[in-house]
Amino acid sequence: MYELQVDNMSCAHCVRAVTKAVRALDTQATVEVDLAAKTVKVASAVALAQISAAIVEAGYPLAAER
Numbered sequence: 001m002y003e004l005q006v007d008n009m010s011c012a013h014c015v016r017a018v019t020k021a022v023r024a025l026d027t028q029a030t031v032e033v034d035l036a037a038k039t040v041k042v043a044s045a046v047a048l049a050q051i052s053a054a055i056v057e058a059g060y061p062l063a064a065e066r
Contacts, residue, residue, distance in 0.1 A: 001030075001043045002051060005064035009035055014060065021058035022051055038063070 009018065015033045022031050022042055029044035042051055052065055 002048050004040045006060045007063045021054040
């Protein structure tokens with residue numbers, strides 16, 4: 001499972017946009033967004049670099065990834 005720090009998330013729209021970006025790469029991905037902690041946890045077979053790029057492309061720059 002990957003964990004990414006995404007500071008610009010603040011609402012349900014952000015959750016949907018990030019989830020949609022990840023699931024565009026992997027429809028079976030598990031995506032858990034914690035708005036309070038500003039984190040996104042992703043379980044996917046897709047590489048972290050691709051997931052990170054999709055989230056950034058959706059308009060949400062990453063602060064950290066692991």
